[in-house]
Amino acid sequence: MTGTPYLVSDVMTRTVVALRRGAPFKEIVRTMRRWNVSAMPVLEDGDRVAGVVSEADLLPKEEFRDGDPGRYTQLHRLADLVKAGAGTAGDLMSSPPVTVPASATLAQAARIMALHKVKRLPVVDEDGALRGIVSRSDLLTVFLRDDEDIAEEVRRDVVAALFPETAGPIDVAVRDGVVRITGRVTDTTLVPVTTRLARAVEGVVDVDCALLGPRRHPDLDPDLPDTASIARPPGTGGAG
Incomplete structure (x- = not known):
């Protein structure tokens, strides 16, 4: 299945x-x-x-x-x-x-x-x-689907498909059907898409997508904001 x-x-x-x-x-x-x-x-x-x-x-x-x-x-x-x-x-x-x-x-x-x-x-x-x-x-x-089964599908069919190249490791963890996705990606515009696709996986109760952009380099980009502090897009919150 x-x-x-x-x-x-x-x-x-x-x-x-x-x-x-x-x-x-x-x-x-x-x-x-x-x-x-x-x-x-x-x-x-x-x-x-x-x-x-x-x-x-x-x-x-x-x-x-x-x-x-x-x-x-x-x-x-x-x-x-x-x-x-x-x-x-x-x-x-x-x-x-x-x-x-x-x-x-x-x-x-x-x-x-x-x-x-x-x-x-x-x-x-x-x-x-x-x-x-x-x-x-x-x-x-x-x-009733197993949490690890859900996590494996999210990793394979959502994360790997959207982010073949990432700014760092992406972790997918599932507990009681709630998916939490963390890590850094090169394109943060895909974060809402990630949330939507993960929520569509069978057995998912909710999705907390906490993906961030690449780390900034103050010595090279002194005027850029720290992407680690950028707020998550609407609709990517936790189970609530």
């Missing part, structure tokens, strides 16, 4: 509890209880994902069990009223489903979850067939 983005296929759960369109209401509830899940994909035409049934889709049946809904409810919660009268997964499910391909990066999956306000996504192939499921907790797995 070093040097390449983590993909959904790397962290997804491959054994998935799923339903067919005709699954009755009580079977859905029993299955959720048995497998301790709060949502399940609904399949049709083999393994193609047609929709998703969640606990939220089931609750209207209990909510509207007693009494007749008022006019306001009839006007503004028609979808919930329809689900209150539904009896199968096909009628209860949310469709079209929000899914993610196995080849998506974890960042892409996280954006889809945030955009659609969902906690998990069915993982599908190019034909829409179910291949797994990925949850919020799965996306956080990347932060």
Whole structure:
């Protein structure tokens, strides 16, 4: 995995509890209880994902069990009223489903979850067939990456790539996912780029880029400022 983005296929759960369109209401509830899940994909035409049934889709049946809904409810919660009268997964499910391909990066999956306000996504192939499921907790797995593994990638893919020639040794240390980069470089304009690229490495929590320019020589450059005292560019601070 070093040097390449983590993909959904790397962290997804491959054994998935799923339903067919005709699954009755009580079977859905029993299955959720048995497998301790709060949502399940609904399949049709083999393994193609047609929709998703969640606990939220089931609750209207209990909510509207007693009494007749008022006019306001009839006007503004028609979808919930329809689900209150539904009896199968096909009628209860949310469709079209929000899914993610196995080849998506974890960042892409996280954006889809945030955009659609969902906690998990069915993982599908190019034909829409179910291949797994990925949850919020799965996306956080990347932060369990070993600190030295992160440090080695930063050294190789960030520092060595940006600074093939340096004004001195550059040290990369990682602790609990926080990267600290120290040393001297010939071109300090690349410091913000270094911070941005290091932060993009999988598993990085924060970056403290403390790179400095070459040491000045007072006897040769008496009018130049001491680069050791130059403030770091914005955005290169510590973990805070």
